[in-house]
Amino acid sequence: MKVIIASDHGGFNLKNSIVQKLQDTGVDITDFGPDSNDSVDYPDFARPVAEKVASGEYDRGILICGTGIGMSITANKVRNIRCALVHDTFSAKATRAHNDSNMLAMGERVIGPGLADDIVDIWLNTEYEGGRHERRVCKIEE
16 A cells, blocks of 8 residues: 655644654655645645545545644545544544545644554554445545
8 A cells, every 4th residue: 555644834743753653564655745844835735645646646645734624625625535634543443434535634733643643553454344335435526
């Protein structure tokens, strides 16, 4: 599985922590930036990452800002993206199992690195259930 990750300045430290953890576990992860915690505009990172996931270049994408809200709103403007804003493990599992989410957004100012690692692990390793959820996902795509 190929994963791409990006943040803005508000999510920079959590992004780096997640990148390191995923690299240590052998996940094929690409860090799209930024390279410092200097102020940047989250749409400049969220949109290109979402486009790369939507095109199939990457299987999944992770976006992090201060709250995750701006990143998720921006990503969901891209057709075929289902970006879930998640700050707990139950939602991480549910959004993969029921919504087939292909992007995850989180907020560094909302959760810490330990919980973020758990969320990412669950989100990356939960399979989409399909079945009764399929018609709903299709309606989202319409």
